[in-house]
Amino acid sequence: MILNIGNILSQEQLIRIRSAVDQASFADGRKTAGWHARLVKQNEQMITGDTTMDALRQEVLEHLQNHPVFQMAVRPHRITPLVFSRYRDGMTYGNHVDDPIMGQGPGRLRTDVSFTVFLDDPEDYDGGELVTDTTAGEQTYKLPAGAAIVYPSSTLHRVESVTRGERRVAIGWAQSTIRDPAQREVLFDLDTARRQLFEKQGKTHEFDLLTKSLANLQRFWSDV
Numbered sequence: 001m002i003l004n005i006g007n008i009l010s011q012e013q014l015i016r017i018r019s020a021v022d023q024a025s026f027a028d029g030r031k032t033a034g035w036h037a038r039l040v041k042q043n044e045q046m047i048t049g050d051t052t053m054d055a056l057r058q059e060v061l062e063h064l065q066n067h068p069v070f071q072m073a074v075r076p077h078r079i080t081p082l083v084f085s086r087y088r089d090g091m092t093y094g095n096h097v098d099d100p101i102m103g104q105g106p107g108r109l110r111t112d113v114s115f116t117v118f119l120d121d122p123e124d125y126d127g128g129e130l131v132t133d134t135t136a137g138e139q140t141y142k143l144p145a146g147a148a149i150v151y152p153s154s155t156l157h158r159v160e161s162v163t164r165g166e167r168r169v170a171i172g173w174a175q176s177t178i179r180d181p182a183q184r185e186v187l188f189d190l191d192t193a194r195r196q197l198f199e200k201q202g203k204t205h206e207f208d209l210l211t212k213s214l215a216n217l218q219r220f221w222s223d224v
Contacts, residue, residue: 005069005147046085077177085171089163095156128162132156
């Protein structure tokens with residue numbers, strides 16, 4: 001399941017974050033890529049260790065984690081620290097699959113879900129589309145500033161070359177409590193249906209049965 005989630009960040013937050021990003025230090029993104037991804041990765045990633053930027057990373061992550069649709073779609077168990085990336089003229093990231101395991105020691109996790117939070121509006125730069133390769137063919141995404149896309153980390157994907165302006169994003173990866181993407185989609189649909197039922201009819205017997213089924217499926221499928 002690939003899902004777009006709007007309004008993760010407010011306009012005030014976006015202005016403040018973009019201003020801070022412009023003042024931060026960046027390094028060649030190939031330093032964090034695997035040996036084969038390094039051949040097609042041409043972007044820049046913010047250098048970690050700055051307390052101001054670490055606070056912004058946490059701010060973005062908290063807003064993402066607190067969004068009900070993100071919780072329903074991802075059901076996160078653990079999430080990597082966010083990475084701020086930018087693409088300027090000519091920068092791109094060719095076809096690749098994200099590493100299946102990230103981190104070291106106690107922070108090591110399995111990547112089930114990848115996500116990108118867009119920081120710039122689509123009209124402010126040309127190119128830079130996120131392209132996923134699915135059984136339905138290639139799908140292209142270029143979301144409004146403050147919106148996020150989540151997709152299975154097993155997806156082959158790329159970022160098209162930026163030909164004007166600057167594409168700034170915050171990216172990260174989550175290990176889900178539900179390892180199988182098809183099972184996550186079943187739970188998402190069931191959760192969506194019960195919430196819509198509650199909005200229309202309140203806490204009915206049917207709502208209770210859907211809630212029971214949702215809870216028991218999570219109990220059957222959880223990998224924690």
